[in-house]
Amino acid sequence: MEDSQIETPETMAKLALAVLIAALRTMQLVYARSGTTGQKLGDAMDGAAEPLVEALTAKLQGKTEKLKNPHPKNSLARFAWVVGRLGGWDGYDGNGYKPAGPKTISIGLNRFDAIREGWEMKKDV
16 A cells, blocks of 8 residues: 555545455455354355356365365355465365465465456356
């Protein structure tokens, strides 16, 4: 925000709101990643994205049980797992491995949003 060179308070307020939305979206997934919040996918986004989440889950899962998405379908934790993998997380958790953090989730959300845009464009054709 400091480097934005914005001169009016109204524009600064809009930028601050956009940054806040991005941060809240990221942190919501960071907290949901373990599955303990019990949130559904619809709590964070349109449920119409569920087929895309499942397609990405199938693509991003590994062959071993440890690299499979352990969360139930239509859960926010399942989506957070996908976003973490898109952000570069290796899929391992525990025994010295760390879950996807805010930076990884943020990168993954950017990738997911781009993939979703293409997915929706394909549906419109």
